[in-house]
Amino acid sequence: MNTALIQPNNATLNIHANRPKLFTAKRFVETKNMTQVEWLEVRRKGIGSSDCAAACGLNPYMSILELWMIKTGRIQQNIEDESEGHAPLYWGKQLEPLVAEFYSMHTNNKVRRINAVLQHPDPDKHFMLANLDYSVVGSDDVQILECKTAGEHGAKLWRDGVPLYVLCQVQHQLAVTGKQAAHVCVLICGHETKIFKVTRSESVIEHIVKAERYFWECVETDTPPSVDASESAAKAIQQLYPAHVPLTVEDLSQNENANLMFDQLIKMKEEIQHKQECFDQLKHEIQMMMQDKERAVFAHGSVVWKKAKDSISLNTKALLQHQPELIELYPLQKQGSRRFNIFTD
Secondary structure, three states: OEEEEEOOOOOOOOOOOOOOOOOOOEEEEEOOOOOHHHHHHHHOOOEOHHHHHHHOOOOOOOOHHHHHHHHOOOOOOOOOOOOOOOOHHHHHHHHHHHHHHHHHHHHOOEEEOOOEEEEOOOHHHOOEEEOOOEEEEOOOOOOEEEEEEEOOOOHHHHOOOOOHHHHHHHHHHHHHHOOOEEEEEEEEOOOEEEEEEEEOOHHHHHHHHHHHHHHHHHHHOOOOOOOOOOHHHHHHHHHHOOOOOOOOOOOOOOOHHHHHHHHHHHHHHHHHHHHHHHHHHHHHHHHHHHOOOOEEEEOOEEEEOOOOOOOOOOOHHHHHHHOOOHHHHOOOOOOOOOOOOOOOO
16 A cells, blocks of 8 residues: 655645633533434534535535535435445445554554544534544644545546545634644545644634635524525435426616626626637537548647447327326426526616
8 A cells, every 4th residue: 555644845834823822612512322313313403624615605516506505404414325325425434444554554653432522612613513524642743533435536637636615624624622633534446545734824724714604604694695506406406496486587787786796697608608609619520520430639638529339219299298197107207497588678
C-alpha cells in the first residue's frame, strides 16, 4: 500500500493565528446503540461537520437549499441502504476502522472512538454539532482523526490535497471541539493512503460560523435560503414547489430586481441559442469532413462519430390500440414536473 504523509503549504491549512483558550465541547447526545432513525433525528437538531460545506454553499454534491429542506423536515436525509454491498456509504463505514488502524501503525498515534455527538459550548453557537471519527490520544501535534475513502471517481478530488468540502468539515470539527489540528487519512482506490494535516484557522472558522449562523436562522424561521445553479438546487426547488395553483399570478412587474433578472434571463437565452447554433454549425461541417470515418483526430484532440447499436422496444401506443384494457391491468403512474417556459411581449 502506497503511503504519503503530507503537510500542505496551502495558506488555508496553516494559518498560525494567536491560539485561543482551549475549551471542551459539550456531549450533546450519546450515540452508542443509537438507531439510524434516532441518528437522523439528532442530525436535524443542528449543523454537523458533514453538513458544514453545504451550509456554506461549498458542497459539490448538495446545495444549501437541499440541506435546508432536510433540516426543516421537508425531505428525508439521503442515506444509502447499508445492506447493499455496492453502496459507497457501506464500504466507507466498513473500511473506516481499517483506515484508522493503518493510520495508527504509520504514525504511532493512538486513536479512540468518541461515542457522542458533540456541541459547541458557546450558547451563541449551539447549532454547531460534530460527530468525530476518532480522537487522537496523547499527541501534542494533532487531536482529531478524520478517515476517508475515495473511489476512482472521487480520487481526482484529492490530487491537489484535501478537497474544499472536507476542509470545511474538519475546520468545523476544530471549531466545535476547541482543538488545534487534525489529520485526514484517505484511502484512495483501495491501495494508496495519504495523510494530510489540517491546522486550525481562526479566519476560516469565522467565515464558517457566519455562514452557518445565517443558514440556521433560515431553518429556525422556516425561510428558504439563497439558491445556486446546481442540480441539487434544481431538484430541491421542484420538491419545494411541486405543483402550481391554476390561474394564479405573481405580479413582479414593479419589482426592480426581478425585472433586472428577467431581462438578464432573456439575454442569456438568446446568447445560449446563438452559441448552440454556432456549435451545431461547426459540428455539421466536421461531420461532412469525416464522411463515414469513425474518428477524426486534430492537433489538440479528437472526435468520435459512430452509430449506436440497433435495438427493439415495445410500441406501447400500437399495443394499447389493439388491447386498451392493458392500461387498466398494468397502470404506471408518472409524477408530472413543473416546466419553466419564457414568454416575451
